[in-house]
Structure formats: structure tokens, C-alpha cells
Amino acid sequence: MATLLERRARVLGPNMPTFYDDPVEIVRGEGVWLWDAGGRRYLDCYNNVAHVGHCHPRVVEAIARQAATLNTHTRYLHEGIVAYAERLVTTFDGSLSTVLMTCTGSEANDVALRMAQAVTGARGIIATDNTYHGNTLAVSHLSTRRPPPGGWPDHIRRVPAPDGLHPGGLDGAAFGQAVERAIAELQAAGHGFAGLMLCPVFANEGLPDVAPGFLDQAVAAVRKAGGLILCDEVQPGFGRMGSHWWGHQWLGFAPDVVTLGKPMGNGHPVAGVVARAEVMAAFREGFGYFNTFGGNPVACAAAMAVLDVIEDEGLMPHAARVSAAMEARLKALDHPLIAGVRARGQFYAVEMARDGRPAPDVAAVLVEAMKAQGVLMGRGGRENHVLKLRPPLPFDDGHAALVADALAAALAMVPA
């Protein structure tokens, strides 16, 4: 009889990826825990989607109740989307006052690119050089991992992402100058300059050790050239930072457009774009937009429940407290292969390097060794050499101790 893996390859395609050398079949989730088909429990440190914990009863109940009441599109009036959008914008500074709802972060970023085009009349976009912003055709052009058939389009230019292993790699002035050069190139090539898209914690680039203010010169260059700042908050957003609702608030800059995704509905497919009112109006005027499922009553009920839980359970101050404890535990590991430990709220990076050079082999071994000990996590960074931990926000100090102990044991197995 065919195994689940064989059936999967047959019907989903032979090259559909899984995690881990020996993929896990997960059947149940609760809080920070996942269970496999054999009843084994894993601590989920990968998942920034199940933001307030797997299967949180308040989110589940909100989905179930609204799905039994009404689920239709936004060309009828509905209190759900309006009340949610009104509440969501209170977490931003006052100028980010309008909301567009989509189903995925990819759709949100696809819209953000067009917002920049609608406002500026130009197409040129700048992104960092080791990023990922999603899977639509337009957005996938920002990714560098895999050259697309036909090559990358000329109206996308990349600037070096901040990188602590690279001399001068954390210098905001140098980053700003790279942005200035890219703007000049786009203008010289006739594309004009529409905007700069980035993740404010550079999540896919391994959470490099930038400090608030890092982006000031880049932002000034974008403003001077009349472009928009498009801030992808899919990974750091919704209070993961602990100290702030949004990554850009921590880094200290004012984007024109913010995109939201994964954690927004705790796994329910809901995402969105928050923008200045005149940007939103220009986009709708220029492109028109309707998303059949986007902002439907069930999506908004799920998303509203997530905000309720974050506030009622005090998950932001909790994240800030646990972050400090977890960071201290990770730093105490003090292993020669660890080149750096970074914490941005409940988002942790442990950079593996050998002689100052990225050590993806070590990171790969550690991810498998942690899984063997019942801890699920991922890796990222330019060379896939950075351990990436993004647990659900209820992750607490007991879980942090468990992770640190498991990582100490895993490190002990790795030859220096």
C-alpha cells in the first residue's frame, strides 16, 4: 500500500517540498504544541502563523460562529470588515488610516507594488538582495533564491541586506547610499522609481543586528526621489516584537504602505494592506480591485479574535518578558560555532558560522537534531546558516528552557 508520502508525490507532484529528512505527519495542535500521527509531541518554534497558539479556542469559536451565520463578499455592507479595519488602524500611527483586505500576504504585497506604481506612475522597485515577499508572479520577482525562467525583470533592483558577518554590513549610511545608487540606476534605465519594499526586521536575511535608526538614510533617499516605502510586516507584525505592534515602529520609520499576512487570522487565510488614505485612493482609482474572499465576515471574525486574544491575554508584554529570558538563555550557550544571537520579541535568530564564514551545514544538522528532540524550527539567512525560531506568542520561559537545553545537547553533537 502506498505511503502518505508516495500518495502525496503522486497527486501533488514529485517535487513538492517537505520539511526534514524524514517528514513529519502532524495531526493535532494546541497552544505551542503539535502532535504527530504516532502521538509524539513537538514544541513548535517554527510557526509564526498560529500566532496566539494553535487552535486557540476564541479564534476557533469566532470562525465557527460566523461561518454558521454568514460568509459572503464585501460588495454588500457588513459591520465585520469595518469594525475590524477601524480597530486595526488604531495600532498604527494616524497616517496609516485605510485598509484593503486580501487572503494572503503575497496578494497584499502584489497590491503594494501597484500602490507605489499608482502614486508615482513609475515601476522601478528596490528590494534587499536575500528576501522573499511572496509567490505571485510580480512579487516572486523580488526573491533571489531561484532565478525565474526568463530571468529577473530589469525594473527590480536589489541592495545588499544588512549582514553582521560582512564588514560594514550593518552600516545604515552605506545601506542608504546603495538605495540612492539603485534609484539612480532605475531612473537612468527609464523605469523611474516607485518604491522600496522591505521587511523591517529583515527576517529572511537572518534578523541581522540592525538598531533603530538604521533605515534613516535610506528613507530620506526614497523620500527625496518621490518613492514610497512599502513595509512587509508579514513576519514581525501583530505584536511579535513585544515592544511594538509593528516592526517599523521598532526600527523607527514611517512607511506609506504596510502589508500584513500570516499571523493575522491565526492560520485562517486573511491578509491585508494598510496605507495612507491618498495612496489607497490612488490605487483603487488606477487599478480597481476586488477580492472575492478578501475581508469576508469569517476572515474578519478570525482576525478580530486574534486582536482580542493579543490584548486580553497580554501577549505583547508577555513576548517582551520571554524574549529577554530566551535571549539570555541562547547567549549563555556560548558555543564557538555561534556567531550571534538576536532576539526581536518572540523572533529569535542564532547565527552559525565557522571562522567568520556562514556554516549552513551546522544549521542543517541542528534543525534535524532539534526535531529529534521534539523541537520544530527552521533556518534562514543569506546562506541558510541562521537558526530561525518564531514560536506562537504564548511560548513561555519554561519552553525557552526546554529549547535552550535541547540546543545545548544538539550543539554537543556537532564537531567544532
Add this chain to the structure above:
Amino acid sequence: MATLLERRARVLGPNMPTFYDDPVEIVRGEGVWLWDAGGRRYLDCYNNVAHVGHCHPRVVEAIARQAATLNTHTRYLHEGIVAYAERLVTTFDGSLSTVLMTCTGSEANDVALRMAQAVTGARGIIATDNTYHGNTLAVSHLSTRRPPPGGWPDHIRRVPAPDGLHPGGLDGAAFGQAVERAIAELQAAGHGFAGLMLCPVFANEGLPDVAPGFLDQAVAAVRKAGGLILCDEVQPGFGRMGSHWWGHQWLGFAPDVVTLGKPMGNGHPVAGVVARAEVMAAFREGFGYFNTFGGNPVACAAAMAVLDVIEDEGLMPHAARVSAAMEARLKALDHPLIAGVRARGQFYAVEMARDGRPAPDVAAVLVEAMKAQGVLMGRGGRENHVLKLRPPLPFDDGHAALVADALAAALAMVPA
């Protein structure tokens, strides 16, 4: 105090569209019925999303149960997506054997365009000239309703959609020749030819009166040029035709790629692409693809419940029976402004024309008059002159009688 409409304009943007001169606030749905905030009941003849009926208890229960158990991504193994995909492909002929899951039909079409590119190495796409395939940047270029800022890209070419009001407008040979010319143009312009994308019932073009076999010459031209047939089944699919699961089975051609959307999860955001195995493999190899929410356990549970309901409640034979009765009732209206009545299962078009020319003014008045009588419907077609009725599949002959009577009354109010 601000009204809901005013609050909506403030937080979603002033140019976010609604249906109807006086927009409806819908608060509850059940079966074919919707209720507004004042308790007024409407017969929903617009909604092809709530495919098996609003808030169908089996779909709601499937969503609630799975949301309380597990909702995570497809890089872990899960029986849900595999079992669903295996069952879905049994509704297609054997060559369409692999499935990719997304959240929206737009995402599915965005993938389909890249599948054609991955297989052919070319970018040139042909679409019909009054279509809509979705809202991502790449897919929106296929739409003709609104010129995008910066203009339409040159690698998209359009062929005249079938049109019964136009002499020769239903001639399959002429359509095939137009496709041949467009292929030659794309090749001459250096784009090469990747594929033809179309809706097999030309839903947005007013459900023109084409017959099975209409596409034969066009398909031959595409095959001869090495392109792919990309079939958008978002509107006709999942048994709406009554006689067939999919529109292309009715029209009688074999696509390489089929895209699915709206009805798939009865309103839950789930969509997908079904493709020949070698097309799927080429796409994944060329572009890579991961969709965080796509194919998650809750989406698959919702989609599986929809298939269960279609089969257990006999909704396809029901749709075929009701379709014949509804078509007869609409044809019996026999009004001088009605240029044609078409039925494709539970998808109905009533074409309004004056002296052989499209009469969008009449269609607009009728849509409002029907709403005033408690029947919600839309319009489409090249000039927005075709009444479009796509009720949930449980729509029955009693509902058909109600619609026909209301339409007779509405027509009586329109000056010929």
C-alpha cells in the same frame, strides 16, 4: 453618528465599490436566502461562492472541527490535502492528475500563467477580449475593463469573445483563426506563445450561445503552436453545469491546466490548479512555489465537505433538472427587450438588447428592480447588458418561479 457606509468609506477608502444604488447590509445567510440588517429576506441569485447553499451545516461543521484540531502548512505531511486532491482528480479525465492548492482563483490563474511559461519557455498569452481572470498584477493584465496605469503589456493578446449579437460572433472557425493570428503576432513580436486562457462558458462575456465543439479549431491552433490550454473553471466548475463537473467537459476539449476558485470551499478561501503531471513538475522545477495557507487542513476539510454535499444531495442532477425548468420560464417571458436566454446548468444569462444593440440601461434598471422585489442578481457581458444569475446549487423550481414572476413584473415597468 456616522453610518456604516460612511465609516466604510473612511477606513476602506472612498472608492471601494458596493452593489446597488442603495447598498444592502447583509447579516445572515441560509441556503439560497440572505437577510439584511432590517430582517428583510432576499433570494440570492448572484452568489456562485456559497455553492451548496449559504452556511451549509456540513461545511460549517467541517471547518469548525478541523479548525479546533489543526491548521498548519503543507510542508508537514497531512492526510487532508492528499485525500482531497485524490478525490478531486477523479472528477477530471485521467490526464489531469495533479493538484496545487492556493487561497484564491487569482492566485490559481497567476500560477497557471507560469505553468505555460515553464513548459514553453515563452511568455505570450492569449485571452478573450472581455474577460476577467483575477486581481494579481500578472492576471489583471488579461482584463480589459480598465487600462492599467502604464498600459497593457505587449505579451498579452486578445481575441474577440463569442458574441451572439455580432454577425459571425459564434463561429468557432473564425475564433480559431483569430487565435492563429494572435499566435503569429506573439511569435513575430518575439514573445513566443505560451498558452490560451479562457473560461469555457465565457461567463464574463455573458454566457454566449456557443455549442460543444466551438473551441475545436482554436485548440488545434494552440496545439500546433506548442502552447498550453489554460481553462479557468472558477465560475462554471464544481458541478454548476449540472451535466458535467467542469465547463470544459461540456464544451468538449482537453485543457492542460484547469484553475478552480470561488465555489471550492463554499466561501472558505480555497482555490487550486489541476494540471497534467509533467506540467506541474515543470512549474515546480522552474519557479518553485509555496503558499502558506494554501491546502491547509481547514481549507481541505471545507473543500472535501463541498464535494460530499454535491454528491450526497445529488446537486448535479438537481441542477440539470432545475436548469431546464428555469430556462423554460425565462424564455416564456418573451419580452421585446430580451435578445436571448441562455442556461448552462445553474448559470443563467438574459441578454437585454434594443434594436439588436446591447441595452445596459435596461439591465441596470432590472437589477435594481429585482432587488426591490427581494431577488439579488448581477450583470455581465461586453456592455454589462446581460442579466447574470448564478444561484447556489440548491436553487429549486419554486425559486425559479419566484425569479421569473419578479422579472416579469420588473420588465413590465421598463419602457420598451
